[in-house]
Amino acid sequence: MKLIKMIDNNELEEIGVVSSPSNLTELKVDIKEEVIGKNLLGNLCVIKSSQDGKDLLIFGQITDIELKNVWLEQSQIRGIIKQKGPISPISGDHDLHIGRLSIISVFSVDGNEIKVERLGTVPSTNSKVYLVNKKFMDEFNKIFSKDRKLSFIGKYYGTDVLIPFEFRDFSKGEGGFGEAIHLGIFGKTGSGKSWLAKMIITCYAKNAGMSIFIFDPQGEFSNDVKDKKDDKKIKWGDLLKSCGKDVEVVSIGDIRLIFDDKDKTLDVLERLLNNIGIEDFWKYFGVFSDKKRLLIRVIIQSIKYLTSKKCVVPYNLEDLLSKDFREVLKEVKNRSNEVYKDDKYQKELKRSIEQNKNIILKKWDEISKWFLKTENCKTIAEIVEEMKGKDKIIIINLADEEARKSGMFWNISIKYFILAELVNYIKKAGEEEYLKDRILNTLVVIDEAHRFAPKEKPDDEELDRLKSLLIDAVRTTRKYGIGWMFISQTFSSIDKGILDQLRVFFVGYGLNYGSEWRRLDEIMGGEEALNIYKTFGDPLVSCGERKPSFIVKGPIIPFIPTSKAIAIDALNFPEEFKKCNNLD
Ligand SMILES: Nc1ncnc2c1ncn2[C@@H]1O[C@H](COP(=O)(O)OP(=O)(O)OP(=O)(O)O)[C@@H](O)[C@H]1O
Structure with a gap:
C-alpha cells in the first residue's frame, strides 16, 4: 500500500512521538525540537500503528500545544529568573512542547483497501507522529473516492491538505444518505x-x-x-x-397569491389587508385601529357577495379586484352599518370613500396586483x-x-x-x-x-x-x-x-x-x-x-x-x- 510506503520512506515530516498520558480519544505528543518553531495548530497528523494483526493509520488534529518546564514551576527558580532574567541551561533547554492530538479517524490498511476501524488500544509511546502533507492526502482521497462521490470545500486549518466531504442526496438508494439532514x-x-x-x-x-x-x-x-x-x-x-x-x-x-380555492384566495387577501397599516391605506376610509378589522371583513363579504350567485349578475373575481373594484366600494358603502352602529359614523365612512376614491383606487392597484x-x-x-x-x-x-x-x-x-x-x-x-x-x-x-x-x-x-x-x-x-x-x-x-x-x-x-x-x-x-x-x-x-x-x-x-x-x-x-x- 502506497500510503504505508510513503510513511516508511520518510516522505512525511515527523513532528514527535506519542507521549503519556494518552487515551483512546486524545494522544499527547512530545514535539521534536526541530519543529518547535512551526505552526502546528489545526494540522492533520497520522500515526502508523497496528491492531489485531492489521496495519492501522490513526489520524488526528492538533488542537493545542502546551509548554512545560518542570524547573520553572519551582518558586525559588522563578524568583531568580524574575531578578536575573533567563537562566542557562534551565530556561529554553528544558522546555517541553506537548501537543494534544485529537483522534478523528482510524483506518485499517489491507492491500489496496482502506477500511474504517474503531481504535481499541492506544499506540505505544514510541509511535512516531507525522504531519500529513498534500501528496499523502491526495493519495488517500484517490483510494477513498473509489465508492464515493467526494467534494472539496476546504482544507485542514492552516495547511494545504484537502479534506474530503460527501454531500449525498437524501434518497435511500445507492449513494444516497437514506434520509434528509439539516x-x-x-x-x-x-x-x-x-x-x-x-x-x-x-x-x-x-x-x-x-x-x-x-x-x-x-x-x-x-x-x-x-x-x-x-x-x-x-x-x-x-x-x-x-x-x-x-x-x-x-x-x-x-x-x-392566487389559490385553487377561491375562499383561500379571499382568506389570504383578508390577511394581507390586515397587515396593511392605517397610515398606508386605511386612513383614506376614515377608520382607525379599532374598526380596521371590521371594515376589512365588510370588504371581503362584499367581494364574496358580488362574485356569488346571490348577486344578480355575478362578477368575475379577477375583474372585481381590478377594473370593477369601484363596485366593491359601492357595496361597502351599502354595508356601512356593519362597520358602525352610529348613523353619524356611517355617513362619515361613506363620505371618506367618496372623497378619497381616486387615492383608494390607486393604492388598491398595488394591493390587487398580488391576485392578478x-x-x-x-x-x-x-x-x-x-x-x-x-x-x-x-x-x-x-x-x-x-x-x-x-x-x-x-x-x-x-x-x-x-x-x-x-x-x-x-x-x-x-x-x-x-x-x-x-x-x-x-x-x-x-x-x-x-x-x-x-x-x-x-x-x-x-x-x-x-x-x-x-x-x-x-x-x-x-x-x-x-x-x-x-x-x-x-x-x-x-x-x-x-x-x-x-x-x-x-x-x-x-x-x-x-x-x-x-x-x-x-x-x-x-x-x-x-x-x-x-x-x-x-x-x-x-x-x-x-x-x-x-x-x-x-x-x-x-x-x-x-x-x-x-x-x-x-x-x-x-x-x-x-x-x-x-x-x-
Ligand atoms: N471562500 C471564499 N472565497 C473567496 N472570497 C470569499 C470567500 N468567503 C468570503 N469571501 C469574501 O468575503 C466576503 C464576505 O463573505 P460572505 O458574504 O460569505 O460573508 P457572510 O458571513 O455571509 O456575511 P453576512 O452575514 O453579512 O451576509 C465575500 O463578499 C467575499 O468577497
Missing part, C-alpha cells in the same frame, strides 16, 4: 457564510434527481446566478448548470410543483428592491406570509410524495434564518406563523426527504427548536463571546477543536487573500466517521473550488 452555517457578518453556502449548494447540485430551494431575503444568491458580462463576477449560475441543474430565479414581482395573473407570474403551488423531481434550483428573490421595482404593495409581513406559504406547500408536497412511497429529495436553504425563526415570540402574527411552520417542518420533513440549511449570524437569536434538529454545523469567525460561546460549546460538546476556533482571525481584517475558517461537525466528512469537530479553511471561491472539484 445543516446550519453560523458566524459573524463577513465570516464567509454565504460563500461557503454557495459551495455546499454546488456540491449538493452534483446529485442527479435532487432539487434545491433557496429563500434569498437579500437577493445575494439571485444576483450571483444572473448572467453578467463582468468577468470578475463569480458566474455561479453557470457552475450550477454545469452540475446538471436548471436554475431559476423567481422575483417577488412574479409571485401571485400576468404572463410570467407563478402561484406558490406552481413554484413548488415545478421543482418536484426535476433537478431544479429555484431561488426566491425576496429583496426589498425587487418588491419596489414590481410596483406591488410590500411590507415585511408579506415577506413572512410568502415564506410561510412556501414552507407550507413544500411540506405538503413532501407528504404527498411520501404517501406515494417516494421522497421529495430537496434541500431548502434559508439565508438570514434568525429573522424568520427568532428565539423570542414575535409580535408580528405572520412571523409567528412562519416560525411555527418552520419549527414543525424541520421536525417532520426529514422522512419526506426534505433537508433544511439555515444560515444565521448568531446561535442565540434563532429558536432552539430549530438548533436542536441540526446535525451538521459550520461555525465561522466571531462567536466566541458570552451566550454565543456557551451555545457553541454546548453544540460541540466541549470538543477540542474549539481551542482552534479561539485562534480564528477576522476574515474582514485579513491581509491579502481571504481564507475564512470554520469549525465543522456532522456526518458529511466520510473521513471522520466519528463526526468529531474539525477546523478548516474554506477554499477560495470560485476558482480554487472549481479546480479542486473538477468543475472547470
Whole structure:
C-alpha cells in the first residue's frame, strides 16, 4: 500500500512521538525540537500503528500545544529568573512542547483497501507522529473516492491538505444518505457564510434527481446566478448548470397569491389587508385601529357577495379586484352599518370613500396586483410543483428592491406570509410524495434564518406563523426527504427548536463571546477543536487573500466517521473550488 510506503520512506515530516498520558480519544505528543518553531495548530497528523494483526493509520488534529518546564514551576527558580532574567541551561533547554492530538479517524490498511476501524488500544509511546502533507492526502482521497462521490470545500486549518466531504442526496438508494439532514452555517457578518453556502449548494447540485430551494431575503444568491458580462463576477449560475441543474430565479414581482380555492384566495387577501397599516391605506376610509378589522371583513363579504350567485349578475373575481373594484366600494358603502352602529359614523365612512376614491383606487392597484395573473407570474403551488423531481434550483428573490421595482404593495409581513406559504406547500408536497412511497429529495436553504425563526415570540402574527411552520417542518420533513440549511449570524437569536434538529454545523469567525460561546460549546460538546476556533482571525481584517475558517461537525466528512469537530479553511471561491472539484 502506497500510503504505508510513503510513511516508511520518510516522505512525511515527523513532528514527535506519542507521549503519556494518552487515551483512546486524545494522544499527547512530545514535539521534536526541530519543529518547535512551526505552526502546528489545526494540522492533520497520522500515526502508523497496528491492531489485531492489521496495519492501522490513526489520524488526528492538533488542537493545542502546551509548554512545560518542570524547573520553572519551582518558586525559588522563578524568583531568580524574575531578578536575573533567563537562566542557562534551565530556561529554553528544558522546555517541553506537548501537543494534544485529537483522534478523528482510524483506518485499517489491507492491500489496496482502506477500511474504517474503531481504535481499541492506544499506540505505544514510541509511535512516531507525522504531519500529513498534500501528496499523502491526495493519495488517500484517490483510494477513498473509489465508492464515493467526494467534494472539496476546504482544507485542514492552516495547511494545504484537502479534506474530503460527501454531500449525498437524501434518497435511500445507492449513494444516497437514506434520509434528509439539516445543516446550519453560523458566524459573524463577513465570516464567509454565504460563500461557503454557495459551495455546499454546488456540491449538493452534483446529485442527479435532487432539487434545491433557496429563500434569498437579500437577493445575494439571485444576483450571483444572473448572467453578467463582468468577468470578475463569480458566474455561479453557470457552475450550477454545469452540475446538471436548471436554475431559476423567481422575483417577488412574479409571485401571485392566487389559490385553487377561491375562499383561500379571499382568506389570504383578508390577511394581507390586515397587515396593511392605517397610515398606508386605511386612513383614506376614515377608520382607525379599532374598526380596521371590521371594515376589512365588510370588504371581503362584499367581494364574496358580488362574485356569488346571490348577486344578480355575478362578477368575475379577477375583474372585481381590478377594473370593477369601484363596485366593491359601492357595496361597502351599502354595508356601512356593519362597520358602525352610529348613523353619524356611517355617513362619515361613506363620505371618506367618496372623497378619497381616486387615492383608494390607486393604492388598491398595488394591493390587487398580488391576485392578478400576468404572463410570467407563478402561484406558490406552481413554484413548488415545478421543482418536484426535476433537478431544479429555484431561488426566491425576496429583496426589498425587487418588491419596489414590481410596483406591488410590500411590507415585511408579506415577506413572512410568502415564506410561510412556501414552507407550507413544500411540506405538503413532501407528504404527498411520501404517501406515494417516494421522497421529495430537496434541500431548502434559508439565508438570514434568525429573522424568520427568532428565539423570542414575535409580535408580528405572520412571523409567528412562519416560525411555527418552520419549527414543525424541520421536525417532520426529514422522512419526506426534505433537508433544511439555515444560515444565521448568531446561535442565540434563532429558536432552539430549530438548533436542536441540526446535525451538521459550520461555525465561522466571531462567536466566541458570552451566550454565543456557551451555545457553541454546548453544540460541540466541549470538543477540542474549539481551542482552534479561539485562534480564528477576522476574515474582514485579513491581509491579502481571504481564507475564512470554520469549525465543522456532522456526518458529511466520510473521513471522520466519528463526526468529531474539525477546523478548516474554506477554499477560495470560485476558482480554487472549481479546480479542486473538477468543475472547470
Ligand atoms: N471562500 C471564499 N472565497 C473567496 N472570497 C470569499 C470567500 N468567503 C468570503 N469571501 C469574501 O468575503 C466576503 C464576505 O463573505 P460572505 O458574504 O460569505 O460573508 P457572510 O458571513 O455571509 O456575511 P453576512 O452575514 O453579512 O451576509 C465575500 O463578499 C467575499 O468577497
